[in-house]
Amino acid sequence: ELNRIFTVLKDDVEAPDYVLLEFSANQVIFKYGNVELISRLIEGVYPDYRQIIPKDFKTEALVDKNELRQAIKSASLFAKSGLFDIHLKFDPDKGEVELFAADSGRGENRVALKADIQGISNEITMNYRYILDGLGAIDDEKIKIKVIDGASPCFFEASQKMANENFFYIVMPIRS
Structure with missing residues (x-):
């Protein structure tokens, strides 16, 4: 998985001047310094x-990524x-995204975040866990969350498009 590869590249070794990539039929090899990383x-x-990728969204929220x-x-x-389920409720009238999670043995948690919501x-x-993975890859202070309904993929992206950056993240819903 690429996140693991990037973690190794980022944390364990001083940034190299270059990385050599080699490909075979079923492997990719990253070589830099005295490190060789092989991935299937x-x-x-x-x-x-x-x-x-959804095309038409019914709700779009702009929220602070760190919050x-x-x-x-x-x-x-x-x-x-x-x-690992968490419920998000978008309320444009209140200008809030409410996050809710509950477990019969542990209790429940409810947090409301201020948001600019359209739709x-x-x-x-x-x-x-999937949401957190995507947030870690978005380099912006604000996040756009786009939703059609509770049964369709949820779309995450940076609020500002950086030059040559087309990164977005899709999380599939859990049907309850």
Whole structure:
């Protein structure tokens, strides 16, 4: 998984002047300094990810990334074990995104974040770990969250598009 590769490249070694990449039929090799990192490539045809990218959203929220991350971490303590579920409720009238998680053995957590919300009220339940992974890859203070409904993919992106940056992140919902 690329996140693990980038973690190794980033944390364990002083930044090299260059990285040598070698490819074989089923592996990619990263060589830099005295480090050699080998990763197995996925076999088969990579799925067309564009098919799951929503086109028309019913709700769009602009929230502070660090506040969202902190709220998710707080709520995650109360998410159901094994499901890692967190519920997001978008309320344009209040200008809030409410995060909620509950577990019968641990209790519940509810946090409301101020947000600039366009569109209709909406709700979605997702795995909080996947949301946190995406937030870590977005280099912006504000995050756009775009939702169709609770059964469709949720779209995350930076509030400001940087030059040559087309990064976005999709999290599939958990159906409850």
